[in-house]
Amino acid sequence: MNFEYSDRSLALQEKLRAFMEREVLPEERAYEEFTKENLWQVYPKMEALKERARAAGLWNLFLPKNYNEFSPGLTNLEYAPLAEIMGRVLWSSEVFNCSAPDTGNMEVLAKYGSPEQQEAYLHPLLKGKIRSAFLMTEPAVASSDATNIEASIVLEGDEYVINGRKWWSSGVMHPNCSVYILMGKTDKTAARHIQQSMVLVPANTPGVKVLRPLEVYGMVDSPHGHAEVLLKNVRVPKENMILGAGRGFEIAQGRLGPGRIHHCMRLIGAAQRSLELMCTRVATREAFGRPLKDFSSIRQDIAKSKCEIDQARLLTLAAADKIDRHGIKEAKELISMIKIVCPQMCCNVVDRAIQAHGGLGVSQDTPLAGFWVYGRTVRIADGPDEVHMHQLGRNLVRKIS
Numbered sequence: 001m002n003f004e005y006s007d008r009s010l011a012l013q014e015k016l017r018a019f020m021e022r023e024v025l026p027e028e029r030a031y032e033e034f035t036k037e038n039l040w041q042v043y044p045k046m047e048a049l050k051e052r053a054r055a056a057g058l059w060n061l062f063l064p065k066n067y068n069e070f071s072p073g074l075t076n077l078e079y080a081p082l083a084e085i086m087g088r089v090l091w092s093s094e095v096f097n098c099s100a101p102d103t104g105n106m107e108v109l110a111k112y113g114s115p116e117q118q119e120a121y122l123h124p125l126l127k128g129k130i131r132s133a134f135l136m137t138e139p140a141v142a143s144s145d146a147t148n149i150e151a152s153i154v155l156e157g158d159e160y161v162i163n164g165r166k167w168w169s170s171g172v173m174h175p176n177c178s179v180y181i182l183m184g185k186t187d188k189t190a191a192r193h194i195q196q197s198m199v200l201v202p203a204n205t206p207g208v209k210v211l212r213p214l215e216v217y218g219m220v221d222s223p224h225g226h227a228e229v230l231l232k233n234v235r236v237p238k239e240n241m242i243l244g245a246g247r248g249f250e251i252a253q254g255r256l257g258p259g260r261i262h263h264c265m266r267l268i269g270a271a272q273r274s275l276e277l278m279c280t281r282v283a284t285r286e287a288f289g290r291p292l293k294d295f296s297s298i299r300q301d302i303a304k305s306k307c308e309i310d311q312a313r314l315l316t317l318a319a320a321d322k323i324d325r326h327g328i329k330e331a332k333e334l335i336s337m338i339k340i341v342c343p344q345m346c347c348n349v350v351d352r353a354i355q356a357h358g359g360l361g362v363s364q365d366t367p368l369a370g371f372w373v374y375g376r377t378v379r380i381a382d383g384p385d386e387v388h389m390h391q392l393g394r395n396l397v398r399k400i401s
C-alpha cells in the first residue's frame with residue numbers, strides 16, 4: 001500500500017479546497033433555505049456554479065482513468081481525498097458533476113453502454129445537461145437481496161415491455177432527470193444470477209408514473225428527492241438493453257465498488273467537518289464556570305472522533321488502492337469493510353458533535369442534522385450493514401478455517 005498522493009491529486013485538492021471556500025460554502029445556507037421553500041426547483045445559482053467548476057478543471061473528477069477523454073482520469077486513490085472535500089457540504093458534489101446516482105450511472109454507460117446509448121445519455125450526463133436515476137429497490141420485496149427483484153422486462157417484437165413498482169429511486173424528482181437505469185427480470189426461470197437485466201427507460205416514456213416523493217426523517221431532499229415509481233406496460237426499444245439480457249447482476253457488481261468509495265469518503269468529509277465544528281464550539285462556550293473544552297467527557301468525545309475518522313480514512317484509502325491495483329473483485333472484502341465502518345463512524349462522530357452543540361446541533365443552523373441523516377441512511381442504502389457483515393463473515397470463515 002502506498003498512500004502518497006500524486007502531485008496531480010495534491011494540486012486538485014488544493015484547487016478544490018479553495019473553490020469550496022470561495023464558491024460553495026458562502027451558498028450553503030441559502031441553498032438549504034431555497035430548496036426547502038421551492039420544492040423540486042434547482043437552486044438558481046447551481047448552473048453558474050457548475051460552469052465555474054468546469055472552467056476550473058474540477059469536473060467529472062470521479063471518472064476513472066480509462067475514460068480519459070471525458071475527465072482528468074484519476075485513480076480511485078487520487079479521487080478519494082477529493083470526494084472527502086466535497087463531503088463537507090452535503091449538496092456540493094453536483095457542482096462538480098460528481099453526485100450519486102449519476103456517477104454510478106455514468107460509469108455503467110461508459111463501461112457497458114453501446115455507442116448509441118452513450119451518445120443519447122452518457123454524453124449529456126458527462127456535460128451535466130441531464131440527470132438520471134437508478135431504479136432497483138421495490139416496496140414489495142426485501143431488496144437488499146437483489147435476486148428478489150420482481151419488475152418484469154419482456155421482449156415483444158422490437159420492444160421491451162416493463163411492469164413493476166419501484167421506490168427509493170433517488171433523483172427522479174429532479175426537473176432535469178431524463179433517464180432511469182432500471183433493474184428487472186428478463187427470465188424468471190434462469191439461474192439465480194442471470195435472471196436480471198438493466199434497461200434504459202427515458203423518464204417521459206408513457207406508462208411511467210411518479211407516485212410520490214418519499215421522506216427521510218421528514219426531509220424530502222429537494223430537488224432530487226427519492227420517489228416511488230409505477231411502471232405499467234412501459235415500452236422501450238430493444239436497443240435500450242444494457243450489455244445484454246441476463247447481465248444485470250454483472251453490471252451491478254461493477255457499479256457498486258467505486259460508488260462505495262465515493263459515499264465513504266464523503267461521509268468522512270462530513271465527519272471531519274463535524275469534528276472541526278465541535279472543536280470550535282466547545283472552545284468558545286462556557287458552562288458551570290468552565291469552557292466546555294475543559295470537561296473530560298468533551299475531550300474524550302473529540303479524541304475518540306479523531307481516532308475513528310482517521311481509522312476509517314485509512315481503511316477507505318486501502319480499499320481505493322486495492323481497486324486501482326487489483327480490480328473490484330480482489331477488493332471485495334475491503335469494500336464491505338468500509339461500507340460497514342464509515343456510515344456508523346459518521347453517525348457516531350456527528351452525534352457527538354450534535355451533543356456538544358446542544359439545541360443548536362439539531363437545528364437548521366448547522367449542517368450537523370443533515371450529516372447525521374446522510375450517515376444513517378447510508379447504513380441502509382447500497383446494501384445494509386448486516387448484508388456486508390454476513391458476506392464478509394462468510395468469506396473470512398471460508399478463507400481462514
Ligand SMILES: Cc1cc2nc3c(=O)[nH]c(=O)nc-3n(C[C@H](O)[C@H](O)[C@H](O)COP(=O)(O)OP(=O)(O)OC[C@H]3O[C@@H](n4cnc5c(N)ncnc54)[C@H](O)[C@@H]3O)c2cc1C
Pocket residue numbers: 101133134135136137138141142143144145167168169170171216226377380381382383384386387390
Ligand atoms: C435515502 C435512500 C436512498 C436510496 N436510493 C436508492 C436508489 O437510488 N435506487 C435504489 O434502487 N434504491 C435506493 N435505496 C434503497 C436501498 O438500497 C434499500 O433500502 C436497501 O437495499 C435495503 O432494501 P430494503 O429497503 O428492501 O430492505 P430489506 O431488504 O427489507 O431489509 C431490511 C433489513 O433486514 C436486515 N437484513 C437484510 N439482509 C440481512 C442479512 N443477510 N443478515 C441480517 N440482516 C439482514 C437489514 O437490517 C435490513 O436493513 C435508497 C434508500 C435510502 C434510504
